[in-house]
Amino acid sequence: MRNKLVITIVLYxxxxxxxxxxxxxxxxAMEKNPVNLFVYDNSDNAQEDELFKLENVLYIHDETNPGLAKAYNAGANYLLDIQGDLLLLLDQDTQLNTMYLDAVLDLxxxxxxxxxxxxISSHGRQISPLFSDEYIGRKSKLPKADVYSERIMSINSGTVLPRTTLTELGSFNEDFPLDFLDHWLFWKIHQLNKKISVLDHHLTHDLSVLDYKKISFKRYESILRSETLFYQKYDQSLFYRHRKHLLLRTIKQFLQVKNRKIWRRTFSEYQVLMKGK
Structure with a gap:
């Protein structure tokens, strides 16, 4: 029997x-698959779609735009309500395909x-998953398809979580409404002594935060705050590496990024962390 799957997609x-x-x-959605769609819409205005009328599709609009964590918690609760087996997290920018879905249903x-x-690849290079026992950066090692007990971090989109994991997690951490929720999730899974299975399937995703030309200062501010929270409160073993990296990032941004507010904000974050030794 195939797994009963809930796909949670978050719109903005x-x-x-x-x-x-x-x-x-x-x-x-229109075939007889054990698949339910849970669409959580953080947009300003609600929308209509023919799929929202189907029995196996649930649409929720939240104009307060609480981010990802609250949406994922709602999706997890929906999975428990319908007694599903697996929760697939999906961003609006990720391209899903038949081979991956079939593999998930038959796990x-x-x-x-x-x-x-x-x-997962973005603009031609693998961005996820990554080994995360060391500080994550461009030189982070890339795991191949296998099962790992070592620390691994993957982006939220494309991740599949069994109901048992969701039960042990309790809930997604709403201290990370958007950025670094994926870091927290996989850190927490490792704390639960669970392994990560990297499947031999490839998806594409447009990760705009890789490009300083596209990222807004407001979004960069969110990333910095979430980074600091994660390394100060959770993955504390890498806090000093993170602080050092902020200084190196400041120098690189000073030389390469036109938006001067970005390198100044990075340096101010570094200074704050230095004062709080």
């Missing part, structure tokens, strides 16, 4: 019908595996 200022996976969603679930993740 984007029409559901214009997401990369919409036609695929439409196909699977043989094991108690010691806390998450199943695909290999």
């Amino acid at each position: 200022q984007t029409e559901f019908s214009k997401t990369p996976s919409y036609e695929y969603f439409k196909k699977i 043989k679930l094991e108690e010691d595996i806390g998450a199943y993740v695909p290999i």
